[in-house]
Amino acid sequence: MEDGEEREWGAKAWTYLSSVRSLSPLIQCITNFVSMDLTANTLLSAGASPAMLHSPNESPDFTPQVNALYINVGTLSDNWLPAMELAAQLASKLNKPWVLDPVAAGASRFRLKACLDLISLKPTVIRGNASEIIALAKASFPSTKGVDSSHDSTDAVEAAKSLANSSGAVVAVSGAVDFVTDGNRIVGARNGVPMMQKITATGCAVTALIAAFVATDPSHAMEATASALAVFGVAGELGMETARGPASLRTHLIDSLHGLDQTAVISGVKITAI
Ligand SMILES: Nc1ncnc2c1ncn2[C@@H]1O[C@H](COP(=O)(O)OP(=O)(O)OP(=O)(O)O)[C@@H](O)[C@H]1O
Numbered sequence: 106m107e108d109g110e111e112r113e114w115g116a117k118a119w120t121y122l123s124s125v126r127s128l129s130p131l132i133q134c135i136t137n138f139v140s141m142d143l144t145a146n147t148l149l150s151a152g153a154s155p156a157m158l159h160s161p162n163e164s165p166d167f168t169p170q171v172n173a174l175y176i177n178v179g180t181l182s183d184n185w186l187p188a189m190e191l192a193a194q195l196a197s198k199l200n201k202p203w204v205l206d207p208v209a210a211g212a213s214r215f216r217l218k219a220c221l222d223l224i225s226l227k228p229t230v231i232r233g234n235a236s237e238i239i240a241l242a243k244a245s246f247p248s249t250k251g252v253d254s255s256h257d258s259t260d261a262v263e264a265a266k267s268l269a270n271s272s273g274a275v276v277a278v279s280g281a282v283d284f285v286t287d288g289n290r291i292v293g294a295r296n297g298v299p300m301m302q303k304i305t306a307t308g309c310a311v312t313a314l315i316a317a318f319v320a321t322d323p324s325h326a327m328e329a330t331a332s333a334l335a336v337f338g339v340a341g342e343l344g345m346e347t348a349r350g351p352a353s354l355r356t357h358l359i360d361s362l363h364g365l366d367q368t369a370v371i372s373g374v375k376i377t378a379i
Pocket residue numbers: 208233234235252253254279280281282283296297298299300301302304305306307308309310311334337338
């Protein structure tokens with residue numbers, strides 16, 4: 106039964122990746138300085154079109170043209186927050202999907218409030234690591250070590266459900282198992298390799314990939330989110346076969362994502378209902 110379910114998800118994930126490749130959705134990324142390169146290269150290797158435009162002077166012209174918006178608070182500063190809020194407001198008003206990565210949400214009061222304010226602007230999807238999702242669900246500070254998680258993703262399943270219910274967003278928690286919930290259903294994706302945690306911004310990059318997958322099918326955000334996480338994980342697994350450490354895995358992951366074929370996706374994706 107599980108095998109059939111996994112293959113069905115594999116076929117779905119392949120459909121999403123194929124759509125990203127054929128439609129090449131334009132993704133506006135307002136993201137942190139650390140992640141910009143990996144995020145843009147991840148989107149390009151998946152077939153999407155990244156644009157790192159963040160000025161509030163540009164968003165009124167640019168956000169209406171994009172297929173999805175991605176906001177990541179990793180290197181948050183006073184003057185970037187209004188730019189994020191403006192773009193999120195525009196996306197919500199235009200009914201465009203937008204995806205939030207709440208990096209280090211519980212590391213400071215400023216960051217926690219910024220994330221909660223952004224969540225009030227109705228993101229389609231929120232993807233964080235376990236500590237970030239727990240911090241948001243509890244709205245508590247201090248609750249994380251920094252940008253890295255000090256919890257397992259399984260510790261954050263209830264927090265993810267509660268955040269999905271309070272926000273209306275699909276919530277994804279990354280980790281050894283990536284969990285995705287709409288507050289009601291939960292699925293788990295068991296792809297990826299632990300070494301992915303040793304490359305900075307793989308979480309940021311997969312959140313951007315989620316935005317690209319959701320852009321192709323905004324009314325099925327949960328399916329698109331789980332598929333993006335699993336496909337990125339499969340690329341990591343294939344990349345790891347020839348990598349010698351984090352630096353070469355980074356390169357090989359991007360190459361693998363670019364080269365993924367139907368067989369690799371359908372046989373590699375390990376998504377099941379929880
Ligand atoms: N133990 C693990 N086994 C397999 N894959 C993992 C493991 N931990 C994380 N991953 C994968 O690594 C990627 C990044 O997840 P992680 O939870 O490290 O994000 P993050 O903490 O937000 O990262 P960053 O802030 O550096 O961008 C995801 O695709 C996730 O599935």
